[in-house]
Amino acid sequence: MTEKLAGLVEELQSADRQERIELLIDLARSLPKLPDHLEAHKDATHRVEECQSPVYLFIDVQNGRVVFHADAPVEAPTVRGFVALLVEGLEGANAADVAALPDDLVRRAGLLEILGMQRIAGLDAVVRRLKRTTALLTSAPGNTQSLTS
């Protein structure tokens, strides 16, 4: 994981529930709008099926750097905030940074207490999808999920 991401996760972890919710709302607000050419590709291929809320990930690896865009509904601030955390925290990351993401990142960020056991699995799936796709693109560039797919 990048230092930036580790710092953001640490900040969430050490916050109390109320502060954590506010941090997530701020993160959610800061999520950059999808570029127009990706907006048109918000389809089943790019949707994280396990998430109750529609979350779309667009992952590419260019010159060893992971290029990552995402979208999630404004009405689901925790989900959107978590996705924004990944986008912001992984800016300029390389494939090894992504591969090193802990599988329990969602819990480390303290989201279990906010969303509850029943709703947290969908976010775990976001992390898995990010890691799996990055690994796939690194081993076979242009394979799937690229920005133009």
Place this chain on the structure above:
Amino acid sequence: MSNSHAHADVLVTPEWVERHLDDPNVRLIETDEDPALYFQGHIPGAVEIGWHNQLQDPVTRDYLPVPQFEDLCARSGISPETTCVFYGDKSNWWACYAFWVFKLYGHRDCRVLDGGYKFWRESGRPLTTGPSKHPRAEYKAAPIDQALIRAFRDDVFAQIDAGKPLVDVRSPREYTGELLHMEEYPQEGTLRGGHVPGARNVPWGRTVRDDGRFKSVDELKAIFEEEIGLNAGQEIIAYCRIGERSSLVWFVLTYLLGYPHVQNYDGSWLEWGNLVRAPIAKGPSPGAIV
């Protein structure tokens, strides 16, 4: 539209809520899937009640002990006489769940804001991030006989044996059993996919319009009466995966269609799918016991 629903007063409009924003006898309660939504902007004066962290007892796998529920209400400025108006995200799934839980404790005057959070916001009505402070109230619960509105697994066995109706309100792929045996779904999964034998599938989303408001009584009758043959004289059990989507359908059947004998099986598929020797059916038809 809503005035033709059986208990029309239980479903209130945004206009009704606007007229009662400063009414001390009315308490708005927001319950969302994503609790951060309340803090991003809620109806002025609304209090947040979290479905998993404030209504459920994490140890007993049940709802709160009565004194804790009483304290929750008291802290939220709710007395037994308060009109509680529930609303939230996801077309009021969680609001109906909280409504149903409040009914278990015997709260008399519970209502649902038609269209929930989405319709309120999209019709340009005010949301605030300001705190909602209400003076502490006195609350003494008068819990009902839970069997009136809540089914346990033994009730489901009896329902199957008696050939009485069950409504499965999950998505079609959960009903057939195609979903849920999903790898990498450790917390959400059950050991088996499928449905309770004999259950008919009516995905909950069919009861609401795109704008989040409930469908008219005629549209609802077309689904529940013409399509799957329910009627007001039957004893009906609704279930989903954890009992929240089925709370919404329980609300629809009980208050919008006026059926007097509807129970919500909150153990739902998460319990039934894992229950040793519990019969299930797979595939698109209601099916027999396998």
